[in-house]
Amino acid sequence: MAEFSTPTTEQQFAENFAQLKPVMNRTEALYESSRCLFCFDAPCIKACPSGIDIPQFIRQINSGNDTGAARTIYEANYFGNACGKVCPTEVLCEGACVYNLQDVKPIEIGRLQSYATTKAIKSGKKLFGPGEDNGKNIAVIGAGPAGISAACELRALGYAVDVFEAKAQPSGLTVYGVAPYKITNEETLAEMAYLQAQFGYNVHFNSAISSRAELEKLENKYDAIFLGIGLGKTNELGLPGEDKINCTGAVEFIAELREHQHKVAVGRKVIVLGGGNTAMDAASESSRLGAEHVILAYRRAKEEMGAYEFEYDLAKGVGVKGLFNVAPIEITGNGYVAGVKFIRTEVKDGRVQEIAGSEFVEPCDMVIKATGQAKQMEFLSLIPGLKLDSKGRIIADAHTGQTSNPKYFASGDAWNGGAEVVNAAAEAKLTARGIHAYLTK
Amino acid sequence: MPDLSINFAGIKAPNPFWLASAPPTNSGYQVMKAFDAGWGGAVWKTLGVPVVNVSSRYGGVNYRDKRLVGFNNIELISDRPLSHNLREIEEVKKRFPNHAVIASLMVQSRQEWHDIVRASQDAGADGFELNFGCPHGMCERGMGSAVGQEPKVLQMIVEWVMEVAQKPVIVKLTPNISDITEPALAARRGGADAISLINTIQSIVGVDLDKYAPYPIVDGKGTNGGYCGPAVKPIALNMVKNCAQHPDIQLPISGIGGIENWRDAVEHILLGASSVQVCTAAMHFGFGIIREMTAGLEQYMVEKGFNTIYDFVGKALPNVLHWEDLNMKYKVTANINEDKCIGCQLCYTACEDGAHQAIKLNAGTRVPEIIEENCVGCNLCSLVCPVEQCITMEQTDSGTQHLTWKERTEAGDIPTKFEDEKAGGRHHWVPEPSAALGKERYKTLPGKARVINGETEVPAEA
Numbered sequence: 001m002a003e004f005s006t007p008t009t010e011q012q013f014a015e016n017f018a019q020l021k022p023v024m025n026r027t028e029a030l031y032e033s034s035r036c037l038f039c040f041d042a043p044c045i046k047a048c049p050s051g052i053d054i055p056q057f058i059r060q061i062n063s064g065n066d067t068g069a070a071r072t073i074y075e076a077n078y079f080g081n082a083c084g085k086v087c088p089t090e091v092l093c094e095g096a097c098v099y100n101l102q103d104v105k106p107i108e109i110g111r112l113q114s115y116a117t118t119k120a121i122k123s124g125k126k127l128f129g130p131g132e133d134n135g136k137n138i139a140v141i142g143a144g145p146a147g148i149s150a151a152c153e154l155r156a157l158g159y160a161v162d163v164f165e166a167k168a169q170p171s172g173l174t175v176y177g178v179a180p181y182k183i184t185n186e187e188t189l190a191e192m193a194y195l196q197a198q199f200g201y202n203v204h205f206n207s208a209i210s211s212r213a214e215l216e217k218l219e220n221k222y223d224a225i226f227l228g229i230g231l232g233k234t235n236e237l238g239l240p241g242e243d244k245i246n247c248t249g250a251v252e253f254i255a256e257l258r259e260h261q262h263k264v265a266v267g268r269k270v271i272v273l274g275g276g277n278t279a280m281d282a283a284s285e286s287s288r289l290g291a292e293h294v295i296l297a298y299r300r301a302k303e304e305m306g307a308y309e310f311e312y313d314l315a316k317g318v319g320v321k322g323l324f325n326v327a328p329i330e331i332t333g334n335g336y337v338a339g340v341k342f343i344r345t346e347v348k349d350g351r352v353q354e355i356a357g358s359e360f361v362e363p364c365d366m367v368i369k370a371t372g373q374a375k376q377m378e379f380l381s382l383i384p385g386l387k388l389d390s391k392g393r394i395i396a397d398a399h400t401g402q403t404s405n406p407k408y409f410a411s412g413d414a415w416n417g418g419a420e421v422v423n424a425a426a427e428a429k430l431t432a433r434g435i436h437a438y439l440t441k
Numbered sequence: 442m443p444d445l446s447i448n449f450a451g452i453k454a455p456n457p458f459w460l461a462s463a464p465p466t467n468s469g470y471q472v473m474k475a476f477d478a479g480w481g482g483a484v485w486k487t488l489g490v491p492v493v494n495v496s497s498r499y500g501g502v503n504y505r506d507k508r509l510v511g512f513n514n515i516e517l518i519s520d521r522p523l524s525h526n527l528r529e530i531e532e533v534k535k536r537f538p539n540h541a542v543i544a545s546l547m548v549q550s551r552q553e554w555h556d557i558v559r560a561s562q563d564a565g566a567d568g569f570e571l572n573f574g575c576p577h578g579m580c581e582r583g584m585g586s587a588v589g590q591e592p593k594v595l596q597m598i599v600e601w602v603m604e605v606a607q608k609p610v611i612v613k614l615t616p617n618i619s620d621i622t623e624p625a626l627a628a629r630r631g632g633a634d635a636i637s638l639i640n641t642i643q644s645i646v647g648v649d650l651d652k653y654a655p656y657p658i659v660d661g662k663g664t665n666g667g668y669c670g671p672a673v674k675p676i677a678l679n680m681v682k683n684c685a686q687h688p689d690i691q692l693p694i695s696g697i698g699g700i701e702n703w704r705d706a707v708e709h710i711l712l713g714a715s716s717v718q719v720c721t722a723a724m725h726f727g728f729g730i731i732r733e734m735t736a737g738l739e740q741y742m743v744e745k746g747f748n749t750i751y752d753f754v755g756k757a758l759p760n761v762l763h764w765e766d767l768n769m770k771y772k773v774t775a776n777i778n779e780d781k782c783i784g785c786q787l788c789y790t791a792c793e794d795g796a797h798q799a800i801k802l803n804a805g806t807r808v809p810e811i812i813e814e815n816c817v818g819c820n821l822c823s824l825v826c827p828v829e830q831c832i833t834m835e836q837t838d839s840g841t842q843h844l845t846w847k848e849r850t851e852a853g854d855i856p857t858k859f860e861d862e863k864a865g866g867r868h869h870w871v872p873e874p875s876a877a878l879g880k881e882r883y884k885t886l887p888g889k890a891r892v893i894n895g896e897t898e899v900p901a902e903a
Contacts, residue, residue: 034505037827040786041884043807062505098807101783102828 003319006266006290013262016288017180020314021085024108024115033062036107039098044109047096050077050426054093054109061116070120071127073113078152079145079425081121081191082174084113085183087422088277090310118187121194128198134158136439139222140201141209144172145424146412146431147228148195153432154226155199162222163201166208170196172230174421176255179281181288185258212382219407224435227394227403227410228428231373231418237273241331242369250274250282250370257285267366269293271340272320273328274370275305280315282368287318295362297323299345299352323362327354331367339363373418383408393417400434401427409435443742444749445735447481449716450635450693451609452568454541456481457750458706458734461697461718462545462570462613464516465728469529473536478728479735482541483533484637484718487518487572488526488557489547489584500646500656500666511673512721513646513666515657517578518547523557527564534565543611546602547572547584554601568608571599571633573624574615574640576667586640589615592627599631609634611695614680617643621680622687629690636684637695637718639677641667670721674699678712682761685713701730703737711757715750769849770842773818773834775799775811781831782808788822788832796821798872813837815870 007013024032036058044054053072060069073080089095089110097106120127138154140147143165151161169175170192175185196203209215218225234249236242246267257264266289272282275298286294296315298305302324305312316322326342333339344358375392387395387404394403394410401409411431412424445456459482460466460475467486475483494516502511519526534542544561546569548554558569573595575585588594595612602610612628614621616639625636643665645655655663677698684690696714700706701722709717722730747753777788784807792800799815800822811822823832849855856863 031506034507037785037787039784040790041881043784098783098785 004288004290007262007288009262013180014184016290017285019085019184020181021108021111021114023118024111029061029066029112029115032108032112033058035099036062037098043096043098044093044107047092048076049092049420049422050083050429052076052080052093052113054113057116058107058109058112061112066116066119067123067125067127069116070125073117074120074127076429077422077425078149078195078429079171079174079191079421081114081117082145082171082183082188083422083425084110084115084117085187086174086178087420088308088310091308092422117191121190124194124197126198128152128156130155130200131158133160136160136223137162137221138224138226138435139164139218140226140228141218142172142228142230142412143167143170143203143205144228144230144412145174145421146230146414146428147172147226148192149425149428150226150228150409150411150432150435151201151203152195152199153429154435155201157432157436159223159436161201163203164207164209164218165203165205166210168205170203170205172228176258177251177278178258178421179254179285180258180261181284210379215382223439225408226428226431226435227408227414228412228424229376229379230413232376233374234369235372235374237328237369237371239328239330241333241337244331244333244337244367245335246337246365247331247367248369250278250368251373253282253368254278254285257289264289266291267337267364269295269364270366270368271295271297271323271362271364272368272370273297273340274372275300275307276370276372277307277311279370280307280311280320282370283315283320284318286366286368287315287320291366293364294320295323295364296320297326297328297340297342297362299325299327300347301325304347327352329359332361337365337367340367373413376414380414391417396431397434399430400437401431402434402438406438409438443739443747445481445738445742447716447750449541449609449695450568450611452482452541452543452716453539454481454716455539456735456738457710457716458482458731459484459541459543459695459716459718460723461720462487462543462572463720463724464514465720465723467519467521469533472529472533472542475723475728475731476533476537476540479731480540480728482543482567482716484543484545484570485519485526485530485566487545487547487575488523488561489518490553491522492517492520492578494520495659497657497659500663502646502670502672509721509725510671511644511646511668512670512724513641513644513657513668515577515659515664515666518545518572518575523560527560530561530564530566534567541567543568543570545570545572545613547575547579549582549584551601554598555605558602558605562606562608566608568611568634569602569606570611570613570637571602572613572640573598574613574638576615576617576641576643577665586615586617586643589613589624589640590618592623595624596627596631599628599633603632611635611637613640613697614638614684615640616676616680616698621683622690625684625687625690625692629692633692635693635695636690637697638684639673639680639698641669642673642676644668669698670725671699671701671705674705674708678708681709681714682712682758685755685758686761701725703734703741706734706738707741707753710750710754712761713755713758715754765846765850767845768843769846770838770844772836772838773820774813774816774837775818775820775822776833776835777809777811777822778831778833779808781828783828783831784808785827787825787827791821791825797869817869 004016007016038055042055057069057072093109094106099106137160140163143163154161171188175188234251270286270291283296325345330341339361341361344355345352385405394415396403396410409431411427447457462484466483472483498516500513501509504510544566573589579585580587612633647656681696694714695716696709697718700719706717789800789809799812800809826832
């Protein structure tokens with residue numbers, strides 16, 4: 001018996017992917033905000049990569065100034081609502097809440113944050129606007145958390161901003177990569193519309209920048225170029241049979257899911273390869289789409305998974321079973337996926353070693369590879385003088401985001417190698433200031 | 442089992458918990474329901490010439506998510522015909538002969554007082570409470586607190602009542618006066634058998650920020666009301682104590698003000714009350730709260746070995762002194778229990794900004810440290826600490842010395858000049874004013890300030 005029946009309507013999809021952090025009503029927000037201690041030098045602020053003044057906005061909610069609370073949040077982080085819903089708050093602000101030390105439930109900071117920002121978004125109340133036109137133009141490549149955050153901050157500083165986005169919608173992985181039970185498409189896009197209405201940057205959708213000629217055009221037309229390109233496709237594993245039908249990358253699977261929701265088909269027995277947060281998402285999502293069995297296969301022991309504990313708990317909670325210390329060596333099947341051939345592993349001196357003769361085939365009809373995203377090396381090689389580190393990450397100044405090509409600035413996954421929405425939002429804000437400092441020198 | 446029953450100035454009741462004269466005692470239905478639930482007595486909603494009330498009568502003070510920590514009303518005395526009330530008093534007394542039913546009264550002329558006292562005792566009331574306290578509406582007509590604020594008038598009316606009263610007379614006092622003992626003494630002079638206090642405090646509980654009008658709003662306007670509820674308990678306790686300690690009053694006291702659980706009641710009793718009256722809590726939570734009150738009181742008495750209420754009426758009074766009689770040699774110092782501390786640092790910022798800069802922070806830990814030589818033992822840190830028993834105030838003097846301000850004054854050992862060497866704070870460390878500027882700015886103006894001021898970095902010393 002599957003944990004969930006396969007959703008065939010929008011409503012069933014919404015039920016299967018019910019929001020983990022539903023928006024609070026005023027009463028709940030009042031009660032929860034009342035619990036905040038207003039710590040001095042609050043640990044939650046320090047745990048937030050974007051440094052939101054959390055006790056301040058909670059106090060504002062408590063005193064009935066929801067608009068002010070939204071302003072406090074957005075002043076620090078333009079993805080205020082998205083972060084409230086998708087941040088791993090358990091390991092960030094809420095994990096730092098002093099109540100944890102007393103075995104008292106920490107303040108639900110994420111939900112309070114979304115309460116205030118959702119209210120502002122729904123009201124359409126204008127909290128910010130573009131700064132006085134300074135006559136300079138910036139091109140932003142990528143309309144993800146980094147790109148949009150940079151665009152907002154640059155507009156506030158008076159720049160004209162053109163954002164170029166390969167896909168048809170803004171917010172990057174927030175709408176194409178985050179699990180649907182963390183935030184809905186509507187919520188994500190409403191925040192994007194809200195920001196654009198306030199700051200007035202231009203976004204050119206379906207406008208991938210992929211050639212040297214296109215970059216040259218940008219270089220000539222704009223005073224600086226912001227790279228918020230994120231990461232690329234799921235890494236190839238280089239396994240025999242990887243090209244079989246129903247063997248897909250997690251990033252691609254989740255993008256499909258976010259876009260086509262209940263119209264996406266999932267196998268009856270799904271094997272997810274990987275031990276990171278994306279693997280947990282893909283496994284949970286498979287189960288919520290009605291898969292009868294979902295197996296999470298990881299090369300090392302359970303404790304060594306990169307995923308947050310609460311993410312694994314979420315997956316377990318919807319019936320996902322773990323299969324540890326196994327490495328895939330072949331995707332079997334005749335045209336279609338029919339199974340994964342694994343070999344058992346053990347960790348010796350910190351290295352994963354295969355145990356000879358321990359091969360076995362785990363039958364399945366779908367394989368999702370959640371084994372990391374590739375860097376966009378090909379694109380990055382088109383930028384003259386741009387240096388990357390050994391892992392393919394853009395090298396840029398920690399304070400200004402300026403790359404080794406002074407006209408180019410970077411933030412987000414392409415720079416940090418892959419982190420949370422909040423990291424990209426925080427970095428991009430700083431980098432926008434770095435661009436400003438560079439252009440006003 | 443301890444005996445909760447009382448004999449209050451001759452009025453007997455199975456327990457000391459009475460409903461105060463207010464909306465919960467507006468009708469026989471309510472009083473019967475209350476007695477059925479376990480209340481020991483009820484002071485009937487004030488009888489007099491029936492009034493006409495406005496619509497929109499109550500206002501509340503909420504603190505964060507807590508509703509009605511304060512409450513006010515602009516309702517007047519009973520709006521029901523006297524005969525209806527008297528008939529129901531009779532009915533209640535028949536059904537509950539051992540419970541206390543007290544008629545609260547408020548009229549104007551001597552004749553009216555005589556008439557209403559006679560009518561009430563004929564109906565079977567166990568006693569009277571003269572309402573000299575209502576601070577809104579009635580006082581403007583020369584009744585309620587208008588009487589309570591004029592000791593001579595109060596005494597005269599008490600004398601009128603005593604001319605005909607065959608049952609005990611309680612005088613209910615208004616707190617809207619600078620010295621509560623003056624009307625209490627007047628009640629004593631007039632021959633009253635007991636006093637009850639406090640009535641409500643003149644108040645505006647809040648102002649509507651959009652309508653620019655005070656709560657409760659009546660057609661866009663408002664008026665001052667009478668304040669009550671948990672927030673007034675401290676004021677009531679002090680006034681109860683003042684009356685209980687006064688050597689010339691010597692009357693049983695029915696304590697009123699902010700009582701909503703057994704603990705509040707015990708506090709009133711320890712300061713001299715021998716019955717307690719409750720209104721707001723019953724209006725908020727219903728009559729069912731009586732179960733917790735009687736159970737709690739009983740448990741307390743068992744644990745303390747008290748057999749009757751009278752074993753502890755006024756038991757705290759010997760420990761309430763004038764400031765000048767307190768021992769100035771006593772010294773406490775704050776102590777932080779590191780194992781319990783959760784690192785909120787509220788004690789630190791409270792002491793920094795609101796006290797004597799006697800707490801410091803150390804690198805590598807969020808647990809603050811007490812600077813003992815700066816600690817004056819004010820308690821502030823222990824009061825703001827959200828963890829039970831985390832910050833405790835420990836006695837640091839030898840406990841062998843005793844010296845009061847009075848004794849110092851008598852010995853000529855007190856500061857008398859502006860620059861006196863004996864100034865208490867003279868040898869206490871105070872930081873330079875300018876040391877405040879920019880101190881821990883990155884902590885006090887977090888997030889936004891860091892970005893806007895370009896202060897993205899936390900200073901190295903942090």
